[in-house]
Amino acid sequence: MPKKLSPDKVLFCVVIILVLFGIGMVYSASAAVALEHFHSTSYFLIKQIVSMAIGLLLMMLLLNTNYRIFKKPFIVYTLLALSLGMLAYLAVASPAQGFSRWLRWRGFSFQPSELAKLCLVIFLAFYLDRNREKLNNAYQTVFPLLAVVGTLVILIMKQPDLGTAIFVVLIAVVMMFIAGVNWKYLGGIFLSASLLFYWLIVRVPYRWERLLAFVNPWKDPLGYGFQPIQSLIAIASGGVSGLGVGQSTQKLFYLPAPHTDFIYSVIGEELGLIGASLAVVAFGIFMARGTRAAVKAPDHFGTFLAAGLTLMIILQALINISVTLTLLPTKGLPLPFISYGGSALIVSLIAVGILLNISQYSS
Amino acid sequence: MNLVKRKTYIRISLLILVVFIWMGLILWRLVSLQVYQRDRLAQRGKIQRERTIKLNPKRGRIYDRNGKELAVNVxxxxxxxxxxxxxxxxxxxxxxxxxxxxxxxxxxxxxxxxxxxxxxxxxxxxxxxxxxxxxxxxxxxxxxEDKRYYPQGKLASHVIGFAGVDSQGLNGLEHLYDREIRGESGMELTLIDAKRRDFLPEGITRKEATSGNDIVVNIDAIIQYIAEKELAETVRTTGAKGGSVVIMNPRSGEVLAIANQPDYDPNNFARYSESSWRNRAVTDIYEPGSTFKILLLAMALEEKVVGLDDHFYCGEGGIEVAGSYIRDHKPYGVLSTKQIIEYSSNVGAIIIGSRIGKQKLYHHVQRYGFGKKTRIDLPGESGGIVLPFRKWSGVSVGSISIGQEICVTPLQLLTIASAIANEGYVMKPRVVKKVLSRRGELLNEFSPSPVRRIISPQTAQQLLNIMIAVVERGTGTAAKLPGYIIAGKTGTAQKFDPVAQRYGPDKYVASFIGFLPANDPVIAMIVVIDEPQGSYYGGEVAAPLFKEIAQQLVKYLRIPPRQRDQTHLVATNILAGREREGVEWSNSPQEEKR
The missing domain is CATH 3.90.1310.10 (Penicillin-binding protein 2a (Domain 2))
Incomplete structure (x- = not known):
């Protein structure tokens, strides 16, 4: 019988530090933008604090909820249906407006694709655990699973949000890999993804050019290269010790989204190599403690779930940071715990709540 | 631990490895950017967010010698x-x-x-x-923005020049004294955001602009006005191509007026042809013709090769010089040295020139300053042309004696000839009198500076007397001004046609150079009319213009007329009983051509 321990304090502390750090950075990065558009420097700060409060509340709630609740088919399918439903609603209801990533209701807005990521991880943990014995049966396990992932991807692409769509595929592949799905399926997914990538991106000149901008942004410094260059200038300007909190000048509309996608650039500029690498170290600790919980979990479901949640957060963080360093092309993924964005913060904290609950158990 | 679980751990470990390698890559990239590429990229950021605003200085103003505004800012x-x-x-x-x-x-x-x-x-x-x-x-x-404005319009436009739309001096004093007048730009360094707005409205550093200095010129706006008005009138009535008048104080070299035709309005300079911007009196050269003879005589007197009362046989109205035949207006027979100048005899001048000799003529022409710039403070000055000695041909002495084969600018000739009215001293011609700071403090004042003494005071006085005779009874009687003694010399030169490589048959430059009042010269003036139609003699075209201007100058400058009896006395002394012929000469001018 699994032993009940106290939740992982290191994990808890790292997350709290990252979240509070994020609040500070959001304020620093967004003040000028907020003043410009909302006539108040603290517009984004206040919204982010509210989201943090909700997120922490839900985190504590889930910390005290046995993670096996997500093993119940009813819960899992309800969550999955909820995600698919909201995404489908977005895809159908407002295709005319172009971008439709948010559900809005009386001044509140919510980003269903954020919830969908979490629900996908829960569903995959549940499904892979359940079909552990016939994992490599194409018709009974792999294809139904791919059908669910494919539906999600198509709905997210409709928004359109290519970055999240690719990320969803990545998470699915990683979790299938952890669970031990045969290489040939993973290879197949990789192959078809490549074909799709070619079809959607390489073949369309403007998308391909835009994608390539990260390889040599200086080729078109005022066009597609502008954002990558501004990010590099910001980070490099920070030097070793940074310009000091609040001293970034690149956040003054040079960086495209200083408080969301490019908040790491502001961190690099204001806190320098020291601050920027400490942030990476913090995520490294998170990775170590999250996978520790996964490995120690008493059952396969716990292992899959903990590993999936940890990687969901870590991979987003690494992709986001890599984009700001122009190691990857621009994708609209936020930096977990730190970037401005209520849905992402709340979902991340829920994931941490579940992770902390898993960390209490050990076989 | 069962096998399945063990395999899962291995897979998770593999993922951990991938993640940490990825993180290592990120850290390496951070070091590369923030340590090694920092300076280059930070500099780029600095460039894109710093904006320097140039603060334009106030351009200095230009005043005439009496404080009249010639160039201001609006x-x-x-x-x-x-x-x-x-x-x-x-x-x-x-x-x-x-x-x-x-x-x-x-x-x-x-x-x-x-x-x-x-x-x-x-x-x-x-x-x-x-x-x-x-x-x-x-x-x-x-x-x-300040715009340059010239309140007097066309007045002295060739001297003042003009400034362009960015307040840069483009011509005249505006150009030559640009560094003095322009002042120093200030600048303000501000930081801007990506929307090109200041976010530090007060700027980081600010250096105020320094206003340019004001300039006071020797030009007298009223004298300038008289000269321009009369020159324009003469050019119009004679149908000439152009003309120049330069008025100087022979004692100090101060330039009182420089008028040129065609002229232009500096407020709208772009609407005029570029050739009308030219300050012809300073930039354009011509062969002086007979006006040069007075300086030839100066050389001869200084070399003592002729005496004032020597007589010469000037033949049957022509002389052969190295195969060319140079004509007088009519056969003069025997003429005294004085008479050669009074009637402007070419044959006589060539005889005087040959007495001086090739070597000494070249030496004096050089020493007087021909072929050299006067270094007046105006841009684009020409120094005229004197052929190098080794290029002198057999006709050179003869040609130069009558003021051909040598080129001068009106300003240059006036500057050199003024030595006659200044005890033999050539003064450096000056347009700018003083430089003042914006607040009126005197920064620089240019006092008269002699360049060289070319003749003795005695020779100068002798020449002056002969020039008085030219006006009283020689070729320059049209310049005679009742109540005043005027010294002068006429000139009519054929223009060399550079295309045909010979002297044209009907293109002349008519000129007159003179001093007033001759007993105590305060005014030296040269009048040059380029290609007048119809009558083209200096005595008929240029001398009357000299008189028109002189008449108004004596009124404006309140130069008192001589006592009647004194005038008479001087006149009788000089005329020495040849009045009748003098009158005759004035009716049929004695100008020379080849």
Missing amino acids: EMTSIYALPTEVTNPSQTASKLAKVLPVKRSILEKRLRSNKSFVWIERKVEPEPTQQIRELKLPGIGFLK
Whole structure:
């Protein structure tokens, strides 16, 4: 019988530090933008604090909820249906407006694709655990699973949000890999993804050019290269010790989204190599403690779930940071715990709540 | 631990490895950017967010010797557009075109430019500016700028020159003294955000502009006005191609007036042809003709090769020099040295020249300053032409004796000849009198400076007397001014046609050089008329203009006329009983041609 321990304090502390750090950075990065558009420097700060409060509340709630609740088919399918439903609603209801990533209701807005990521991880943990014995049966396990992932991807692409769509595929592949799905399926997914990538991106000149901008942004410094260059200038300007909190000048509309996608650039500029690498170290600790919980979990479901949640957060963080360093092309993924964005913060904290609950158990 | 679980751990470990390698890559990239590429990229950031605003200085003003404003600044409004903020370019262009003298299509092109800033029109008058302000067009902005303004219009335009739209001196004193007048730009360094707005409105550093210095010139606006008006009138009535008048104080070298035709209005200089901008009195050369003879005599007297009362047989109206035949207006027979000048005999002048000799003539021509710039403080000065000695041919002495084969500018000839009225000293001609700071402190004053003494005071006085005779009874009687003694010398030179490589049959330069009053010269003046139609003699075209100007100058300068009896005395002394012939000469001018 699994032993009940106290939740992982290191994990808890790292997350709290990252979240509070994020609040500070959001304020620093967004003040000028907020003043410009909302006539108040603290517009984004206040919204982010509210989201943090909700997120922490839900985190504590889930910390005290046995993670096996997500093993119940009813819960899992309800969550999955909820995600698919909201995404489908977005895809159908407002295709005319172009971008439709948010559900809005009386001044509140919510980003269903954020919830969908979490629900996908829960569903995959549940499904892979359940079909552990016939994992490599194409018709009974792999294809139904791919059908669910494919539906999600198509709905997210409709928004359109290519970055999240690719990320969803990545998470699915990683979790299938952890669970031990045969290489040939993973290879197949990789192959078809490549074909799709070619079809959607390489073949369309403007998308391909835009994608390539990260390889040599200086080729078109005022066009597609502008954002990558501004990010590099910001980070490099920070030097070793940074310009000091609040001293970034690149956040003054040079960086495209200083408080969301490019908040790491502001961190690099204001806190320098020291601050920027400490942030990476913090995520490294998170990775170590999250996978520790996964490995120690008493059952396969716990292992899959903990590993999936940890990687969901870590991979987003690494992709986001890599984009700001122009190691990857621009994708609209936020930096977990730190970037401005209520849905992402709340979902991340829920994931941490579940992770902390898993960390209490050990076989 | 069962096998399945063990395999899962291995897979997770593999993922951990991938993640940590990825993180290592990130850290390596951070070090590369923040340590090794920092300076280069930070510099780039600095460039894109720093904006220096140039603060234009006030341009110094130009005053005449009595404090009359010749060049000042007027505050105008320049209109610019920020094309990205212009909502309706075609409509905006139509509205602007109704007020501004710019074509609608050109305006629209500017408004549709993909630059972030374009000028619509620089330095617009207050009234149209107000009309445009009232239109409240989005994306259209206004900036105060100084525009150079010349309140006297065309007056002294060749001397003052003009400044361009960016207040840069382009011509005349505006150009030559640009560094003095321009002042020093100030600058303001500000930081801007990506939307090109200041976010530190007070700027980081600010260096105020230093106003340019004011300049006071020796030009007298009234003398200048008289000279210009009379020159224009003469050029008009004679149908001449152009002309120049230079008036100087022979004692100090101060330039009191430089007038040229054709002229232009510096307020609208672009509407005039570039040739009308030329300060011909300083930049253009001509062969002086007979006016040179007075200096030839100066050389002969100094070398003591002739005496004033020597007599020469001037033959049957011509002389052969190395195969060329040079003619007088009529056969003179025997003439005294004085008479050679009075009647401007070519044959006589050539005899005097040959007495001086090739070597000494060349030496004196050089020493007097021919072929060299006077170094007047005006741009574009020509030094004239004196052929190098080794290029002198057999006819050179003869030609130079009658003022051909040597080229001068009107200013140069006047400067050298003024030595006759200044005890033999050549003064450096000066346009600028003093430089003042904006607040009126004297920064620099240019006192008269002698360049060299070319003749003795005695010779100078002798020459002056002969020049008085030229006006009293020689070729220059048309310059005679009742009540005043005027010294002068006429000149009529054939123009060399550079295309045909010979002297043209009907193109002449008529000139007159003179001093007044001759007993105590305060005015030295040269009048040069280029290609007059009809009569072309210096005595008929240039001398009357000299007289017209002189008449108004003595009034303006309140030069008292001589006592009648004294005038008579001087006149009788000089005339020495040849009055009848003198009158005759004045009716049929004695000018020479080859």
